[in-house]
Amino acid sequence: MTIHLMNCFTDNARWPSKLKTGMVCLLIESEQGLILLDTGLGLTDYAHPSKMTRMFRIITVMPFDVNEAAINCIRALGYNPEDVKHIILTHMHFDHISGLPDFPHARVHVHKREYDAFTDGKIGQWTEYAYIPRYLAHKPDFVLYETIDSKWYDFDAIRLPFQPEMYFIPLFGHSRGHCGVAIKTKTGWFFHAGDSSAVYDDTTPKWLINLVLGPHDARLRKFKQAHPEVLMTNSHMYPEFFDQHPTIS
Numbered sequence: 142m143t144i145h146l147m148n149c150f151t152d153n154a155r156w157p158s159k160l161k162t163g164m165v166c167l168l169i170e171s172e173q174g175l176i177l178l179d180t181g182l183g184l185t186d187y188a189h190p191s192k193m194t195r196m197f198r199i200i201t202v203m204p205f206d207v208n209e210a211a212i213n214c215i216r217a218l219g220y221n222p223e224d225v226k227h228i229i230l231t232h233m234h235f236d237h238i239s240g241l242p243d244f245p246h247a248r249v250h251v252h253k254r255e256y257d258a259f260t261d262g263k264i265g266q267w268t269e270y271a272y273i274p275r276y277l278a279h280k281p282d283f284v285l286y287e288t289i290d291s292k293w294y295d296f297d298a299i300r301l302p303f304q305p306e307m308y309f310i311p312l313f314g315h316s317r318g319h320c321g322v323a324i325k326t327k328t329g330w331f332f333h334a335g336d337s338s339a340v341y342d343d344t345t346p347k348w349l350i351n352l353v354l355g356p357h358d359a360r361l362r363k364f365k366q367a368h369p370e371v372l373m374t375n376s377h378m379y380p381e382f383f384d385q386h387p388t389i390s
C-alpha cells in the first residue's frame with residue numbers, strides 16, 4: 142500500500158508574500174483500486190475558470206499550471222487516471238472538487254451533511270459561496286456517510302469501506318459537513334485534517350483561524366504534539382512538505 146502526495150493547486154498569499162502553499166491531494170493504492178482524496182483544480186477550470194477561481198487569481202497568486210491538475214499528476218506518477226475508482230472528499234469547496242469531472246466513473250464519498258449543504262441551495266454560512274454547482278454537472282455517483290460507528294483515538298469516526306483501514310473524522314465548522322480522513326499505514330497513521338486546521342503554521346492569527354477554519358485547530362495541534370506516530374497534514378501546506386513526503390507506505 143502506497144500513498145502518493147500530490148500538489149494539485151498552488152495558491153500563494155499576496156501578503157505576506159512568504160506564505161506559499163500547495164494543496165495536498167492523495168493518491169491511495171487500496172485493495173478496492175486507486176482512491177483520490179480531494180481533487181484540486183480540474184482541467185475545466187484551466188480551460189474555463191469558474192468565478193471563484195477567477196476571484197482567487199485576483200486576491201492570491203496562482204501559477205495556474207495545468208500540470209498540477211490531479212489527472213496530470215496521476216499520469217506523471219505512471220498511473221492511468223481511469224483506474225481511479227473512488228474519490229474521497231474532505232468537503233466540497235471549489236478547490237477540493239473542481240477535478241471531479243476529470244474522473245466521471247469514480248464513486249464519490251462524502252459526508253451527507255456536506256452534500257446537503259452543497260445541494261440545498263441555501264447559504265448557511267459565508268464559506269458556502271465556495272460551492273460551485275457546475276462541478277457536479279456530470280452527476281457523479283455519490284456515497285454518503287452520516288452515522289458515527291467507531292472511535293479513532295478519542296475522535297468520533299466513520300469507517301470507510303476500504304483496505305487499508307480508513308475513517309472519516311467529522312470536523313464540522315470550516316464547512317457544514319467537513320471531515321478529516323485517517324488512513325492506517327505500516328508504521329502508524331496518516332491524518333489529513335483538510336481545511337480544519339493550520340497545524341504547521343504558527344503565524345496565522347487565532348481570529349483568522351476561527352473565522353475561516355472552524356473550531357478544531359487547538360485540539361488538532363495538541364493531538365499532533367501528543368502523537369508523533371501520526372503524520373498529520375492539512376490541505377494547504379508549505380511547498381517543501383511535498384518534497385519531504387512524496388510517498389507514504
Ligand SMILES: [Zn+2]
Nearest residue numbers: 232234315336
Ligand atoms: Zn475549504
